[in-house]
Amino acid sequence: MNIEVDRERCEANGVCVGMAPDVFDLDDQDSLVISVAHVVAARESELSQIAASCPVAALTVS
Numbered sequence: 001m002n003i004e005v006d007r008e009r010c011e012a013n014g015v016c017v018g019m020a021p022d023v024f025d026l027d028d029q030d031s032l033v034i035s036v037a038h039v040v041a042a043r044e045s046e047l048s049q050i051a052a053s054c055p056v057a058a059l060t061v062s
């Protein structure tokens, strides 16, 4: 499964970083970095919950 960020929407508030710092990070320019290209299927539920927690709905899990 893949997780993508809509950079037009992302406000770099770090909610997703706090929930899964091994997957998400913010760089020096406060741009969201997704550390893993493909997330193992076992984490789909967790990452879907994180995507739903993004206050501006910038994350898509597919």
Ligand code: SF4
Residues within 6 Å of the ligand: 005, 009, 010, 011, 012, 013, 014, 015, 016, 017, 032, 053, 054, 055, 056, 057, 058, 059
């Ligand atoms: S929770 Fe949403 S707005 Fe916040 S850093 Fe993550 S993708 Fe961006």
